[in-house]
Amino acid sequence: MDSxxxxxxxxxxxxxxxxxxxxxxxxxVISFAGGLPNREFFPAEELQQATEQVFxxxxxxxxxxxxxxxxxxxxxxxxxxxxxxxxxxxxxxxxLITSGxxxxxxxxxxxxxxEGDGLLMEAPGYLGAIxxxxxxxxxxxxxxVNEQGMVLEELDRQLQGTSPKLAYTVPNFxxxxxxxxxxxNRQAVAERLKGKNCILIEDNPYGDLRxxxxxxASFYNRLPEQTVLLGSFSKCVIPGFRLGWMVAPxxxxxxxxxxxxxxxLHTSHxxxxxxxxxxxxHDIDAHLKTIIDAYGSQCRAMMAAxxxxxxxxxxxxxxxxxxxLWASLPESLSAMALFxxxxxxxxxxxxxxxxxxxxxxxxxxxxxFSCVDAETIDVGIERLGxxxxxxxxx
Amino acid sequence: MDSxxxxxxxxxxxxxxxxxxxxxxxxxVISFAGGLPNREFFPAEELQQATEQVFxxxxxxxxxxxxxxxxxxxxxxxxxxxxxxxxxxxxxxxxLITSGxxxxxxxxxxxxxxEGDGLLMEAPGYLGAIxxxxxxxxxxxxxxVNEQGMVLEELDRQLQGTSPKLAYTVPNFxxxxxxxxxxxNRQAVAERLKGKNCILIEDNPYGDLRxxxxxxASFYNRLPEQTVLLGSFSKCVIPGFRLGWMVAPxxxxxxxxxxxxxxxLHTSHxxxxxxxxxxxxHDIDAHLKTIIDAYGSQCRAMMAAxxxxxxxxxxxxxxxxxxxLWASLPESLSAMALFxxxxxxxxxxxxxxxxxxxxxxxxxxxxxFSCVDAETIDVGIERLGxxxxxxxxx
Numbered sequence: 001m002d003s004x005x006x007x008x009x010x011x012x013x014x015x016x017x018x019x020x021x022x023x024x025x026x027x028x029v030i031s032f033a034g035g036l037p038n039r040e041f042f043p044a045e046e047l048q049q050a051t052e053q054v055f056x057x058x059x060x061x062x063x064x065x066x067x068x069x070x071x072x073x074x075x076x077x078x079x080x081x082x083x084x085x086x087x088x089x090x091x092x093x094x095x096l097i098t099s100g101x102x103x104x105x106x107x108x109x110x111x112x113x114x115e116g117d118g119l120l121m122e123a124p125g126y127l128g129a130i131x132x133x134x135x136x137x138x139x140x141x142x143x144x145v146n147e148q149g150m151v152l153e154e155l156d157r158q159l160q161g162t163s164p165k166l167a168y169t170v171p172n173f174x175x176x177x178x179x180x181x182x183x184x185n186r187q188a189v190a191e192r193l194k195g196k197n198c199i200l201i202e203d204n205p206y207g208d209l210r211x212x213x214x215x216x217a218s219f220y221n222r223l224p225e226q227t228v229l230l231g232s233f234s235k236c237v238i239p240g241f242r243l244g245w246m247v248a249p250x251x252x253x254x255x256x257x258x259x260x261x262x263x264x265l266h267t268s269h270x271x272x273x274x275x276x277x278x279x280x281x282h283d284i285d286a287h288l289k290t291i292i293d294a295y296g297s298q299c300r301a302m303m304a305a306x307x308x309x310x311x312x313x314x315x316x317x318x319x320x321x322x323x324x325l326w327a328s329l330p331e332s333l334s335a336m337a338l339f340x341x342x343x344x345x346x347x348x349x350x351x352x353x354x355x356x357x358x359x360x361x362x363x364x365x366x367x368x369f370s371c372v373d374a375e376t377i378d379v380g381i382e383r384l385g386x387x388x389x390x391x392x393x394x
Numbered sequence: 395m396d397s398x399x400x401x402x403x404x405x406x407x408x409x410x411x412x413x414x415x416x417x418x419x420x421x422x423v424i425s426f427a428g429g430l431p432n433r434e435f436f437p438a439e440e441l442q443q444a445t446e447q448v449f450x451x452x453x454x455x456x457x458x459x460x461x462x463x464x465x466x467x468x469x470x471x472x473x474x475x476x477x478x479x480x481x482x483x484x485x486x487x488x489x490l491i492t493s494g495x496x497x498x499x500x501x502x503x504x505x506x507x508x509e510g511d512g513l514l515m516e517a518p519g520y521l522g523a524i525x526x527x528x529x530x531x532x533x534x535x536x537x538x539v540n541e542q543g544m545v546l547e548e549l550d551r552q553l554q555g556t557s558p559k560l561a562y563t564v565p566n567f568x569x570x571x572x573x574x575x576x577x578x579n580r581q582a583v584a585e586r587l588k589g590k591n592c593i594l595i596e597d598n599p600y601g602d603l604r605x606x607x608x609x610x611a612s613f614y615n616r617l618p619e620q621t622v623l624l625g626s627f628s629k630c631v632i633p634g635f636r637l638g639w640m641v642a643p644x645x646x647x648x649x650x651x652x653x654x655x656x657x658x659l660h661t662s663h664x665x666x667x668x669x670x671x672x673x674x675x676h677d678i679d680a681h682l683k684t685i686i687d688a689y690g691s692q693c694r695a696m697m698a699a700x701x702x703x704x705x706x707x708x709x710x711x712x713x714x715x716x717x718x719l720w721a722s723l724p725e726s727l728s729a730m731a732l733f734x735x736x737x738x739x740x741x742x743x744x745x746x747x748x749x750x751x752x753x754x755x756x757x758x759x760x761x762x763f764s765c766v767d768a769e770t771i772d773v774g775i776e777r778l779g780x781x782x783x784x785x786x787x788x
Binding site for chain 1: 395396397398399400401402403406430431433434436438441442445446449453454455456457458459460493494496497500504505506507508511522525526528529530559591593628632633634635636643645646649652653655656657658659660661662663664665
């Protein structure tokens, strides 16, 4: 049967994150490996109430096939939110509801990428984006990110002689590294892409989860005609409904709609109505504050524990929001090898390899602080520090 | 921006069905154009009750990210249903829950089709399949269908000198034509494909909606190692949740899972739980009987009205189930031209063109009987007969 498969599917990297998550099922193992939002903050009762209201308000139309664009009142809410929180003038017509923002990545690949097209990719970058785009066989043009954002020398080098069609960015509290692009860095990246035949994707699932520092204006302010915004309800309200959205300029939106219809006709109308009702009933900012307070204190606990327990030669990022933190071992050491030692110490993380399109045995690792309380974080980081010590002593 | 688009997206046919559906919004227009299940039969109260139970039973896990394969108890229910109703031995491990069976088509295209690969396609065939596959740029190898199934001479001709990778079939109450493949035809098609490096897709959204005749065994009985089954809850329970499934042999299932993860991570866990709870609480066959009785009597009303009101030179299929019926004008006449006359008579249908990959100005048309009562059907068919008479008189 192997000869049946399309070439494209063999390009998609398999991730070993699933295998890691199996190790993490052992309750004696402390896991910093997951990428899940903390279930304690799901507004369960509120969503149940919203569901009851939706049943009462909508009747049978709730269950019928619906529009590919998505539920208009929900798109209007999103447009208003962009206006209220970021001052962006985005019309509901420019918004397409997707089955999670992961689907937005698939649709962009479908509509924009011919085989071999250049795609600027953060290194490290979001694994789900690497997987979604790999299907369409682009040439990944990797650009390192650091605590300012994209490394501009690397961006300049990649732009010499190539005309990338897409640039993929997570400028706020990036997955996997937790870094954010500074204002100056966004400006510099935008200037380099301005006027080129290139779409910049600003994927922003974590933007609302800022626990320190000041917000920085979106790429949309700098490159409105070339920017596609991806958003998600997964991190701020609920992941299991699979609801996200994309904002795209008109001619691209028409093509995205064709692709959306061909892909799954439309996203569940029922869950769109429930989330809309929830947003009508509740103060989302109050809800966000609860999550932000918890993630912020957990992140601070993780950084403090690292200060105490990690060898001096191990460096790590200091996120202002989101769910992830990124550590770097001395370059000669492999995070995969550390993983083996860490499992014995009953602590797990995700080694950095899957977050690069071109690297193995990297010396970096992702740690998530979203689902672990401060006390457990300290124990887990101490264990991990011990494993690092063992490794360095070899 | 046009130069940005991938070649594949320009291959996807735009359908004018959306435009037709706009005409159909006028309440004085009788529409046989829609492809919607009848909303009267959505089990609204039962789904509401199931939702309440799911909230009570599952707690917060209901809202978390979930497995790409889908909710195991729902997959087990589907496996049992295949066993109970068709005697098929299918394990839950061979079942992947999809965001509607439309997504199954997209995933199959992703995993199997290289550009230019041969794909046997029914003519006329399901528009959504033409759209989903077009994204992956196959060579469509069209095979006419008639009231027995695939026209074997055409199938033989297409198999000479080509090695299609996929064969797409809707053997029960096909959309758009309402025809079903006979037992002998299935056997003949299966024998021709057996042992070839070719996957046969049996898309079966309407199979449970049989109102006359006897069930015919699935392709899965004849070609188990080469058959992929697609199923859907859209026509029998609820379309708006976007829930379908696929059954595939093991090595293909592994690739489909990779593609599913890259496409949308997983299908909404919440809606899967609700449908599963509904199926646990209720006798699905009793529910199906209600739908079948209604669609059967509406189909008979449509056929009787056609006998009365259509010119003798117009032919039409006599479905044993499903939602659609297919009419053929004398070959020199265009269904698009008839459409213009029909709108003036305040009745609409879908001209046949979008159901072919290679035809325009076809003389065929699709009529849906699912959402129109018998009395209105008679009025609408009389109007359409009048438009046909006008056309023939020209």
